[in-house]
Amino acid sequence: MGFIQIIGAFFFILIIILYKSDKIFIKCYKICFEKRSKQNFKNWTSGNDDIDKFIQNTQLLAHSDAEKALEWIPYDRFHNIKYIEKNKVYKANWIDGCINKWDDKNQNWERKHQNMVVILKSLNISNISELTLTNKIISCYKVYGITQILETENYMVVLTCEKCNNICNAIHFQLNFGNWTSGNNIIDEFIQNSQLSSHKTYQLSKALEWIPYNKFYDIKCISKSSNKVYRANWIDGYINQWDNEGQWERRHQNMFVILKNLSDPKYNISEFLTIGITQNPDTKNYIIVQKDICEECGYICNAIHFQQNFKNWTSGNNYVDKFIQDTQLLEHNYFVSYNVLEWIPYDKFYIKCIVKDKIYRASWIDGYINEWNDENQHWKRKHQNMVVILKSLNISNISELTLTNKV
Incomplete structure (x- = not known):
């Protein structure tokens, strides 16, 4: 036999040995995992044969991935248990945390995320088929196991968000799915999908809501076309x-x-x-609810804030109103410029003295507009009690008002 044939035979035998040893290792690992699970079956019971069998099957099928196995969790392993009335679930801290891997040294399961926050959701079962169905329904969650409230003897599923491994916004949304419906499956699914994608706080702006129509008031049509558009207060x-x-x-x-x-x-x-969807109870038409944004800026700018306040004031003169409004509708920047005008009630001034005929010096109580305050939904102002000049304005038509402004 030549040298090349000897080398080839050597590598062939080596490959067979490695392959068999690997197969033995894999098989042995699975057998060991199954043995660990089986050996512990006698140490726990849920008190329900169907639940016991269901948990045991998940453990026997987990093989090398312990996180796929469910476990029976005694109720006394939870603390700080609080009932969330709106969602009809419990929030609790799990003392032990979830299984991570087998610890050969201590011959026990190594755990992680001690005192992790979990949801305890009611599980009503009468047979194994119902339990299997329930497991499919909650498959979008990360399910750790099953427990039982001692006082009520109700069985509870222990779960968190599969993606976050925590109780995130998506969990809060999902637990509320049973409390609302649009009456249209496509719309329900669309809203729910947007909510299930909103795990972090910064993602909440993408979550849509079903908004009952009675949550709006002062609904007014703002379009003249056949496709009616309305502005309302939410x-x-x-x-x-x-x-x-x-x-x-x-x-x-x-x-x-x-x-x-x-x-x-x-x-x-x-x-x-779109921030939500609603339905007119009279026409039964579905309606999308959108942010009232500026067409020029693409967001809610100062011009929008001014426009939304038009209904709250009037000078009593249509020409004056329009002139002031036109200056306000040009304000798209973050800070309000000195070019914007506003209607100021006369009782917002303290008259100090008469400078000369029809010209007054006064203190303006509020001061001028500086910027919009998102938190309070109001204008921030500067220089309260500032001194201003009041000068007589005689107008009879819009052209005279425009001329006066130029002067």
């Missing part, structure tokens, strides 16, 4: 974050929104502008 305002009280914290209550008819729920929803 009582609740948009979701900001999940708070410590177990509910959504909201901002910008009574904010202005745009309402547009939704002719086809499959195609006409603009994710960028």
Whole structure:
């Protein structure tokens, strides 16, 4: 036999040895994992044969991935248990945390995420088929196991978000799915998908809501075309974050929104502008709820804030009103320029003295507009009680007002 043949035979035998040893290792590893699970079966029971069998099957099928196995978790391994009334679930800290891997040295499971926050969701079962169905329904969660409340004897599923391994915004949204419906499966699914994608707080702006129509008021048509567009005030305002009280914290209550008819729920929803969907109870038309943004800027600029306030004041003269409004509608920058005018009630001045005929010096109580305050939904002002001059303005038509402004 030549040298090349000897080398070839050597490598052939080596490959066979490595292959067999690898197969033995893999097989042995699986057998060991199954043995560990089986050996522990006698040390726990849920008190329900179907649940026991279901948990055991997940453990026997997990093989090398312990995180795929469910476990029976005694209820006393949870603390700081709080009932969330709105979602009808419990929030708790799991003392031990979840299984990570087998510890050969201590001959026990090594765990991680001790005192992790989990959700305990009610599990109503009467047979194994119902339990299997329930498992499919909650497959979008990360399910760690099953427990039982001692006082009520109710079985509970222990879970968190599969992606975050925590109770994130998507979990809060999903737990609330049973509390609302648009009456249209396509719309429900569209809203739910947007919510399930919002795990982090910064992603909440992309989450849509189903908004009952009675949450809007002062609904007015603002278009002259056949496709009616409405502006309204939204009582609740948009979701900001999940708070410590177990509910959504909201901002910008009574904010202005745009309402547009939704002719086809499959195609006409603009994710960028849309913050929710509602339905007119009289016409049964579905309506998309959008931010009232500036067409020029693409966001809610100062011009929009001014425009939304037009209904709250009047000079009593249409020409004066329009002239002031036109200056305000040109304000798109963050800081308000000196070119913008406003209607100022006379009782906002303290008259100090008469400079000369029809010219007065006064203190302006409020001071001038500086910028918009998102938190309070109001204008920030500067130089309160500033000294100003009041000069008589005689007008009879718009041209005279324009001429006066130029002067």
